[in-house]
Each structure stands twice: as structure tokens, then as C-alpha cells.
Amino acid sequence: MKKIAIIGATGYTGGELLRLLTRHPKVSVTSVTSHQSAGKPLTDRHPFLKGHYDLTLESLDVKKIGEKADLIFVALSHTTAMDPVKKFIHLGKKVVDLSADYRLKSAATYRKWYGKTHTATSLLKKGVYGLTEIYRDSIQSAQLVSNPGCYPTGTLLPLYPFLKAGLVDLEREIIIDAKSGISGAGRAPSTKTHFPEINEGLLPYNIGSHRHFPEIQQEAAHFSGKKTKAIFTPYLLPVNRGILTTIYLPLQSPMTQKQIDVTLNPYKKEPFIRILKNPPNISAVRGTNYCDIAIFKTPSRHMLILISAIDNLVKGAAGQAIQNMNLMMGWEESLGLKDPGLFP
Secondary structure, eight states: OEEEEEESTTSHHHHHHHHHHTTOTTEEEEEEEOTTTTTSBHHHHOGGGTTTOOOBOBOOOHHHHHTTOSEEEEOOOTTTSHHHHHHHHHTTOEEEEOSSTTTOSOHHHHHHHHSSOOSOHHHHHHSEEOOHHHHHHHHHTOSEEEOOOHHHHHHHHHHHHHHHTTOBOTTSOEEEEEEEEGGGGOSSOOGGGSHHHHTTOOEEOSTTTOTTHHHHHHHHHHHHSSOOOEEEEEEEESSSSOEEEEEEEEBSSOOOHHHHHHHTGGGTTOTTEEEESSOOOGGGSTTSOOEEEEEEEOTTSSEEEEEEEEOTTIIIIIHHHHHHHHHHTTOOTTTTOOOOOOOO
């Protein structure tokens, strides 16, 4: 059994990691931390885990935690994960970082979007971007994996095969419309996520300024080999979980259904990507590590409509992190992640 620590265990992502790891046959969670709740039982903050864990929340002591863990999941907020990740790496530990602190390869871009100077720039190139289906080979040998954001995951997986094949008209803008369940905003309360404020509504936010946008731009450019133009608009849905992403993709030339099917061939054997004929629904992926994708032609066939559905807390965070851990440890990739979702 490999020993696992979770730094920042009391948030939604930390709780989801703990839920999913209860069914993993090769790990034991030995350490969980919380800045505000240190000294309290884990199940005080996550009552749904009663009977599964008998752990006490600890303060973050990198050396102490490193002594009793083989791999560390860091589920801290952006800008606060940078230093502990660096220290765990220096101790020789494997790390999956679920913050944005090591996703962007440019320190200047990180400073622009997160307002803080990066203090571990040497690790920006060492870390592997953890979009599992695309960077699987690099993840297997990585010491540090930067887990993608939830919006980028739902966007980049359907985009990848078309950008990689050179089918996209890069002179035109890709339009990305993504709607997320409210858990994506985190567990800390705010007016914007207060129940009466979000219920029965649909709220666009951070238009043109969402921090996941440079992550999407970075990876899309890597797929295509050229700078890619895009417009990204996120929305908050009055549901707990799920992201539904609709992408309007301009093409260099019209595509037939057969050409679309051939382009999607690389995904046929992927354990967590399902290609659908009908539009995906976030209810069908709730609690799972699946990304459901459907592709539709417009009447002119000069544009495709790509639609994906993921659970933002699983494929968009904790599930993908465990998928990456499995690769880093040399295990079967879907270990602990095979259960179907919740319905209704």
C-alpha cells in the first residue's frame, strides 16, 4: 500500500479525493491537513466520510507529512500551493498539485493573471500538465503533475483531436461557452454563491478575464503548433456539480461525418472518454471521471459544434488527479475510478 497525504483536505476537492480514495485498493491516506481546522477530526468537516476514515486534521508541516507519505495531493488555493509544492519536491516526493500554481509555463503569464511573482520558476518546466489522455507518457515519469483546471479539461479534451489534425481555421476565433455547477467556486461562502443569489438564475462572470483562459490558450497553442484565437465565457449554473461546454469551432474546410469519426479515432480506446451521438448531459457524468463528447455539423459544414460534459469535482479535479497518480505509480490508469455515476 502506498501512503497518501492530502494538503487542504476540507474543501470540496479534498473531500472528493477522500471519497474516491475509499475505493482505491493500493493506497492508504495517512495525513490530511487544514489551516483552520487543525486538531479536529476529519469527519467534523466531512461528515459523509464517517466510518471510512479515523484521521485528525493537521497543520501543514512539510517535513513531518513527507515522512509518512509517498505521494502528496496539494489541494490548496491558487498562489498558496506554490511554496509547499516546492518543498515536497525538494524532499523527493511525488506531487499532484490541484491549484493553478504550476499549470502555466510562463512566469510572466502567471504574474499577469494571478498577481504574484512565481518563486519556483525552475519547476514550471519540470512539472507536467496533467491532462491525462494527452500527456500520458510524460505523466508516467513525472515527479510533479499540475492538474488541469475544470473549465480547461472540459474544453481541451474535445478540442484536441481537431487542433492536432490541423483542421481548425486559426485565423478565426474559437468560441467557448462553458456553464459550471456552483461547487466550482469552492467551499468558502460568498455573496455570489449564496443560495438565494444563484438559485433560479444563470450568471455569466469574469467575461474575458477568467484565470482558466490563459491555460486554455497555452494548451490549444501546443496542440496546434500556432497561437490560437479564442473567446471564453463562463457561467454559474444553479446546480452542485457539472460543467457543460459548448465550443463553436471554425474549420479550414467542410467536414463529412466520416472525417469527423476518423478524427475522433484516438479517443475510441480511452477509458474515460465517451463519444455520443446525442447531446451530453451533466447528469450522466455526476460523480464519475467520464468526459462525454458529442460533435455536430452546422448546415454550412464550415463550423463544428463541440459539446462536452464533465463532473467538475471529478474529471475536472479529484478524479483526474487520481488518474494521474495511477500513472505516476505505474498502476492501471482507471484503478479506483470505474464506478458508474449517480442517477437520478
